[in-house]
Amino acid sequence: MSLPQPKPWISAIAPYIPGKATTPSGRPAAKLSANESPLGPSPKAVAAMQAACLSAHRYPDGGATVLREAVARHHGIEAERIMCGTGSDEALHLLAHAYCSADDEVMFVRHGFMVYPIAAQRMGATLVEVADRDYTADVDALLAAVTPRTRILYLANPNNPTGTYLAESEINRLHAGLPSDVILVLDAAYAEYVTAPDYESGLKLARTAPNVVTTRTFSKIYGLAAERIGWCYGPAHIIETLHKVRGPFNVTSAGLAGAVAALEDQAWIERARAHNNQWLPWLQAEIEALGLHVVPSQCNFLLIRFPESDGITAEAANLALQEAGYILRWLPGQGLPDCLRLTVGTEEENRGVIAALAAFIRSAQAERQAS
Numbered sequence: 324m325s326l327p328q329p330k331p332w333i334s335a336i337a338p339y340i341p342g343k344a345t346t347p348s349g350r351p352a353a354k355l356s357a358n359e360s361p362l363g364p365s366p367k368a369v370a371a372m373q374a375a376c377l378s379a380h381r382y383p384d385g386g387a388t389v390l391r392e393a394v395a396r397h398h399g400i401e402a403e404r405i406m407c408g409t410g411s412d413e414a415l416h417l418l419a420h421a422y423c424s425a426d427d428e429v430m431f432v433r434h435g436f437m438v439y440p441i442a443a444q445r446m447g448a449t450l451v452e453v454a455d456r457d458y459t460a461d462v463d464a465l466l467a468a469v470t471p472r473t474r475i476l477y478l479a480n481p482n483n484p485t486g487t488y489l490a491e492s493e494i495n496r497l498h499a500g501l502p503s504d505v506i507l508v509l510d511a512a513y514a515e516y517v518t519a520p521d522y523e524s525g526l527k528l529a530r531t532a533p534n535v536v537t538t539r540t541f542s543k544i545y546g547l548a549a550e551r552i553g554w555c556y557g558p559a560h561i562i563e564t565l566h567k568v569r570g571p572f573n574v575t576s577a578g579l580a581g582a583v584a585a586l587e588d589q590a591w592i593e594r595a596r597a598h599n600n601q602w603l604p605w606l607q608a609e610i611e612a613l614g615l616h617v618v619p620s621q622c623n624f625l626l627i628r629f630p631e632s633d634g635i636t637a638e639a640a641n642l643a644l645q646e647a648g649y650i651l652r653w654l655p656g657q658g659l660p661d662c663l664r665l666t667v668g669t670e671e672e673n674r675g676v677i678a679a680l681a682a683f684i685r686s687a688q689a690e691r692q693a694s
């Protein structure tokens with residue numbers, strides 16, 4: 324009996340692996356694997372979502388008007404040039420959907436966000452993975468990899484899972500070197516965490532360039548990952564195209580209400596930023612004091628590199644930390660088998676995960692001495 328067969332390029336997709344929420348034994352644990360906000364959503368956003376649930380029998384506003392206007396006010400951009408989506412993931416997928424065919428190439432940086440290759444593969448496009456340098460996007464290498472078949476360059480700035488970023492001048496240099504028919508997608512999911520003074524999220528370039536789109540999310544600092552709300556901003560001709568292919572009711576009423584209230588509660592966002600500014604450097608210093616290397620991060624997570632010798636490997640650390648009740652992200656699928664990514668947690672989680680990591684290293688060293 325022959326079975327229905329998916330298109331071959333769909334069969335070839337390696338599914339997205341979400342951050343784990345439970346340990347192998349099923350024991351509850353601190354989830355430090357998905358770059359979520361340890362503070363959770365603003366209580367004002369929660370109240371707005373609860374109120375919106377009373378109208379759950381009505382379809383949401385498919386145009387996401389109130390949210391687009393709130394985003395436009397907050398960022399000083401035009402509401403007509405914003406498209407809201409089911410997470411920023413939807414915008415990332417729709418860009419490939421609308422602009423790529425089977426003969427096209429889609430570029431992204433090695434050690435990048437897993438959604439880009441999936442979005443491209445869905446269209447049967449050819450994946451062009453470009454080497455990074457010191458875990459950071461390499462503008463010259465990216466420009467050298469452009470061909471007449473290149474349609475999209477996806478760039479997370481700052482990048483997940485490395486936490487590194489490109490300065491505004493480097494982004495401008497990258498854009499200046501790209502052909503005008505290539506879309507530069509600047510994914511700024513972690514923009515609100517960035518402290519580097521020479522960073523710009525992409526809004527500035529997306530405002531003036533006819534081939535730049537920037538994507539943003541309410542899943543990270545706004546603490547609304549479960550609601551699936553993101554948006555993108557770019558030239559009118561691209562935004563109009565994306566509207567044609569998006570789901571007609573792609574953001575829920577509760578999500579819209581929650582996001583508007585979250586945006587208006589900037590005091591909550593300031594708290595989240597201050598928490599990150601306190602604990603990100605603390606975690607980095609503590610991990611380095613244990614003799615491990617940390618990639619400098621502008622996000623709410625750190626990439627920790629293990630020596631992969633004397634029992635101190637990322638895989639062994641991952642298991643030991645899970646047993647101690649902390650779930651991090653091991654990244655062999657992203658070419659980083661020697662790394663764990665750690666999301667900044669609550670104070671208790673941060674102190675706990677460092678104590679567990681120190682205990683793991685002590686026991687690995689004791690075992691080596693005994694052998």
Ligand SMILES: Cc1ncc(COP(=O)(O)O)c(C=O)c1O
Nearest residue numbers: 410411412479483512540542553
């Ligand atoms: C770089 C990057 N872009 C986009 C996203 C997707 O976010 P959303 O929840 O808005 O789909 C993530 C989530 O982890 C991310 O790390």
